[in-house]
Amino acid sequence: MSEQEQSKRSEGRSELPIESGFPIERVNEIAEKEGRAKQWYRPIYTMHKWWARRPGCLFRAITLYSLLDDETTIDDVDVYEPGENQTLGSNGLSNDDLVDAIREVSMDDPESLWDFYPKDVRIKDKKILDPFMGGGTSLVEASRFGVDSVGVDLNPVAWFVTKKQLEAGQTDVEELEEAFEQVKEDVADEITQYYRTPCPNCDGEHDADVMYNFWVKELDCVSCGHTVPLFKDYRVAAGRFENDDKHNVLCPGCGAVTLVDDWQEESECDKCDHEFVPKEGNVSRGGYYNCPECGQKESITDGIAEQGGYDLRLYAVEYYCKECDQQELEKSSYKGYKKAEAADKQLFEEAKREWETRTDLHEYVPDEEIAKGAITAASSVSGNDVFQHNLKDWTDMFNSRQLLSLSKLLNRIDDEKSRDIREYLLLTFTESLNYNTLMTSYNPGKNLIANIFNTNSFDAPQRPIENNLWGTKHGSGSFAAMWDMTIRGVEYANSPTERHIDNGENNETPAFAQPIGLNSEVYQDDMRNITAEDEYDAVITDPPYYDNIIYSEVADYFYVWQKILLKDEYPGFDEDKTPRAESIVTNPYLDKTAEDFEHEMGEALAVIRQALKDDGILAFTYHHSDEESWGELLESLCENDFEITATYPINSDLNKFIGGEAVSFDIVIVARPVEDHRPISWNSLRRRIVRTAAETRETLEESRDLAAGDIGVIEMGKCFQEYSKHHGEVHRGSDIMTAKEVVQKIYGIIQDNTRGEQAVYLDLLEAYNPSYDDLNKHLKHSDAAEETMKEMHLFRTEGNDFVLCDWADEKRQAYVQSKVQEDNGDLTALDKAHFLRYRFEQDKSTSEYLEQWDTDELQDVCEGLAEATGDDTYLKMLGVDTSLLEFAED
Ligand SMILES: C[S@@+](CC[C@H](N)C(=O)[O-])C[C@H]1O[C@@H](n2cnc3c(N)ncnc32)[C@H](O)[C@@H]1O
Numbered sequence: 001m002s003e004q005e006q007s008k009r010s011e012g013r014s015e016l017p018i019e020s021g022f023p024i025e026r027v028n029e030i031a032e033k034e035g036r037a038k039q040w041y042r043p044i045y046t047m048h049k050w051w052a053r054r055p056g057c058l059f060r061a062i063t064l065y066s067l068l069d070d071e072t073t074i075d076d077v078d079v080y081e082p083g084e085n086q087t088l089g090s091n092g093l094s095n096d097d098l099v100d101a102i103r104e105v106s107m108d109d110p111e112s113l114w115d116f117y118p119k120d121v122r123i124k125d126k127k128i129l130d131p132f133m134g135g136g137t138s139l140v141e142a143s144r145f146g147v148d149s150v151g152v153d154l155n156p157v158a159w160f161v162t163k164k165q166l167e168a169g170q171t172d173v174e175e176l177e178e179a180f181e182q183v184k185e186d187v188a189d190e191i192t193q194y195y196r197t198p199c200p201n202c203d204g205e206h207d208a209d210v211m212y213n214f215w216v217k218e219l220d221c222v223s224c225g226h227t228v229p230l231f232k233d234y235r236v237a238a239g240r241f242e243n244d245d246k247h248n249v250l251c252p253g254c255g256a257v258t259l260v261d262d263w264q265e266e267s268e269c270d271k272c273d274h275e276f277v278p279k280e281g282n283v284s285r286g287g288y289y290n291c292p293e294c295g296q297k298e299s300i301t302d303g304i305a306e307q308g309g310y311d312l313r314l315y316a317v318e319y320y321c322k323e324c325d326q327q328e329l330e331k332s333s334y335k336g337y338k339k340a341e342a343a344d345k346q347l348f349e350e351a352k353r354e355w356e357t358r359t360d361l362h363e364y365v366p367d368e369e370i371a372k373g374a375i376t377a378a379s380s381v382s383g384n385d386v387f388q389h390n391l392k393d394w395t396d397m398f399n400s401r402q403l404l405s406l407s408k409l410l411n412r413i414d415d416e417k418s419r420d421i422r423e424y425l426l427l428t429f430t431e432s433l434n435y436n437t438l439m440t441s442y443n444p445g446k447n448l449i450a451n452i453f454n455t456n457s458f459d460a461p462q463r464p465i466e467n468n469l470w471g472t473k474h475g476s477g478s479f480a481a482m483w484d485m486t487i488r489g490v491e492y493a494n495s496p497t498e499r500h501i502d503n504g505e506n507n508e509t510p511a512f513a514q515p516i517g518l519n520s521e522v523y524q525d526d527m528r529n530i531t532a533e534d535e536y537d538a539v540i541t542d543p544p545y546y547d548n549i550i551y552s553e554v555a556d557y558f559y560v561w562q563k564i565l566l567k568d569e570y571p572g573f574d575e576d577k578t579p580r581a582e583s584i585v586t587n588p589y590l591d592k593t594a595e596d597f598e599h600e601m602g603e604a605l606a607v608i609r610q611a612l613k614d615d616g617i618l619a620f621t622y623h624h625s626d627e628e629s630w631g632e633l634l635e636s637l638c639e640n641d642f643e644i645t646a647t648y649p650i651n652s653d654l655n656k657f658i659g660g661e662a663v664s665f666d667i668v669i670v671a672r673p674v675e676d677h678r679p680i681s682w683n684s685l686r687r688r689i690v691r692t693a694a695e696t697r698e699t700l701e702e703s704r705d706l707a708a709g710d711i712g713v714i715e716m717g718k719c720f721q722e723y724s725k726h727h728g729e730v731h732r733g734s735d736i737m738t739a740k741e742v743v744q745k746i747y748g749i750i751q752d753n754t755r756g757e758q759a760v761y762l763d764l765l766e767a768y769n770p771s772y773d774d775l776n777k778h779l780k781h782s783d784a785a786e787e788t789m790k791e792m793h794l795f796r797t798e799g800n801d802f803v804l805c806d807w808a809d810e811k812r813q814a815y816v817q818s819k820v821q822e823d824n825g826d827l828t829a830l831d832k833a834h835f836l837r838y839r840f841e842q843d844k845s846t847s848e849y850l851e852q853w854d855t856d857e858l859q860d861v862c863e864g865l866a867e868a869t870g871d872d873t874y875l876k877m878l879g880v881d882t883s884l885l886e887f888a889e890d
Pocket residue numbers: 050051052053054131132133134135136137138152153154155158525526527528541542543544545551552582583584585
């Protein structure tokens with residue numbers, strides 16, 4: 001392809017708003033709120049756990065800024081005001097306004113299009129793909145713009161969760177509610193009969209509901225045999241209501257739950273007068289337990305191995321009494337904590353017996369063993385080997401009463417006739433597994449039950465908490481509470497709204513007429529099996545990142561339960577575990593290294609490139625931690641014929657980034673197909689990069705309220721764009737520079753931030769017949785000063801003429817020579833080059849100087865000089881072989 005054709009091709013592809021500018025300030029403002037209140041902002045995403053979900057607002061904004069372009073006409077879009085399904089009149093925003101807004105997006109002001117963020121915008125004839133859909137955020141958001149969307153994920157659980165999110169918009173809420181009432185009638189009492197406790201207010205005349213049962217693991221002392229309960233401290237929960245400055249603690253003397261003023265100080269039990277410091281339990285850092293009788297210290301996992309397990313003791317319950325509530329007793333008496341009594345222990349035994357006899361229910365719990373893996377076994381990733389905690393089968397994560405309750409409920413769900421309703425019940429069922437397992441604990445400061453995946457691994461607690469599966473009026477994580485979340489999600493999917501912030505004020509639009517999930521398709525597969533060619537306008541995705549989360553292992557927790565109902569319904573649900581080997585992730589257990597991950601990401605990019613149209617766009621979120629992995633990614637994108645066109649930071653506080661530290665943050669990367677790469681010298685590319693960085697920074701500093709680190713990230717994207725046009729063709733001396741080397745240089749350039757006199761001089765030298773105006777233009781985007789350039793004799797004026805001085809200029813050479821004599825360290829590479837050139841022409845020796853000067857930097861400048869002037873003496877004088885240095889310049 002000729003150069004002309006090349007530039008035509010890139011001209012022919014119109015620039016997308018997201019390449020011109022992206023309102024990260026506005027997106028981050030909403031993302032922060034959404035992150036804290038997902039269930040209010042987008043309840044569709046809180047119907048079921050998927051790990052590392054991205055905020056919906058981010059994908060909404062990416063979609064809006066990626067699918068429209070300069071060629072969009074009023075016939076390609078429809079703008080509706082939420083609430084009424086009608087195009088806007090003169091007082092609102094119309095199709096015309098949208099088309100204008102697209103063209104107005106710029107780096108210094110990307111907000112024209114942002115006006116449409118809270119509008120019901122429909123975009124015609126576009127098709128997007130998310131090959132790593134996970135929890136389906138990109139598909140849900142794309143579907144709201146009316147575009148066709150296709151999603152793929154390797155993991156069957158992700159597939160099921162996303163499928164149900166996308167179907168929710170076509171699901172009838174009333175039918176769901178009726179079905180739930182039936183389930184409640186059929187099994188709620190069956191379950192809750194085992195979650196009752198004598199009400200402490202009336203000497204056991206009536207029962208209260210149990211919200212949570214508190215268990216503690218016990219091990220024998222290896223030395224004296226004393227039974228040691230594994231309490232790190234004796235906190236049960238923070239005081240409530242009139243006692244909210246106090247703490248409920250367990251008395252190790254009598255086992256009562258007693259209120260103390262300060263759990264870290266010496267306290268006295270108000271039941272038995274026992275004196276103790278609630279802070280001081282029997283478990284110490286590093287996983288040891290200490291015998292209170294003989295002082296023996298032993299590792300907990302060794303103790304478990306030696307004794308073939310541990311015992312579990314029920315020590316307290318949190319109760320809620322409906323009757324006392326209705327009799328308007330004090331809050332602190334109808335809801336609180338108490339010691340576990342004989343009746344409580346007996347009730348558990350009854351449940352256990354029922355579970356043992358009800359073998360008909362046993363098919364409703366998993367029979368798989370926990371598979372060994374990087375987070376279940378190899379401690380390098382999680383540090384919590386579950387097998388050392390005596391867990392072997394998935395059912396070991398539950399007690400008999402939980403298994404009984406869960407199997408009763410799942411059995412009933414299986415009986416539900418409507419497939420759609422059955423699946424929402426199942427989805428809610430597995431979501432409640434987050435809080436209905438012995439793998440969760442209670443936060444005694446916040447009085448909340450933790451989600452099993454708080455740490456994205458399986459972390460067996462010393463003090464497991466047993467939730468009431470069906471649930472009662474108070475408490476969280478029960479099936480009934482999760483069902484409310486499902487209903488909210490389905491309602492939202494039927495009539496989604498948009499929350500937005502205008503001048504600091506929170507607003508919510510009326511419901512959009514278009515439900516979520518129309519024209520979406522999802523598949524469970526390895527994305528590398530996608531065969532689409534030239535089909536998609538955009539790939540919008542959030543790919544895996546090294547060993548960030550081992551999805552397959554955590555997802556198994558839900559999979560083994562879901563498959564009980566789904567194994568005959570859908571492919572992929574008849575295995576023992578979710579796919580491992582094809583999962584793109586660093587996994588030490590499978591000996592999959594960072595290099596394997598990088599290789600597989602490369603394969604993924606090749607598939608994505610093929611699926612995209614030539615004028616399509618790839619927009620994805622990624623993590624940034626260091627130069628190394630960035631170089632890899634850039635290399636991989638370029639190798640697969642992508643050009644990076646922009647990068648944006650998506651969380652704040654990036655000041656360390658420009659401080660030069662390796663720092664983690666999340667980023668949006670925009671890339672587009674490119675056909676071939678044009679040759680360029682590193683020198684001239686470097687100057688372009690420096691110039692681009694400076695211009696970008698200046699524009700952003702002038703017009704936007706962004707932190708320096710945010711600006712650095714945007715600069716980086718624009719610099720990558722300069723590089724990616726020339727990948728594989730960047731010549732430096734006789735070498736070709738790699739993407740990694742360039743990334744390193746780009747970092748340096750952004751972090752140093754300076755574009756000094758030398759860069760301006762070389763840029764002017766490259767221009768044809770530069771003028772004083774040109775000088776000013778270049779100075780504007782630089783850190784160079786006219787005064788300094790004059791002092792350095794880099795230019796002079798003759799009357800009205802502007803003259804750039806070269807090495808042969810008398811005053812320039814005199815300046816350079818005096819600098820060399822002074823030898824005070826502020827000699828620039830350009831000074832050195834001019835000095836050497838003079839000596840070279842005079843046939844004087846240069847070797848003593850070449851030996852002491854940094855030749856890399858010098859060579860860069862000499863290459864620049866040679867290139868700008870067409871005079872390769874600048875290189876010959878350094879002894880560089882000049883036969884390889886002919887490059888095309890565009
Ligand atoms: C970062 S997550 C996506 C999260 C998603 N954006 C969200 O907001 O919920 C990456 C996904 O890639 C999936 N994945 C890993 N290897 C894959 C492969 N070979 N093919 C398809 N999906 C894969 C994982 O199962 C995981 O769900």
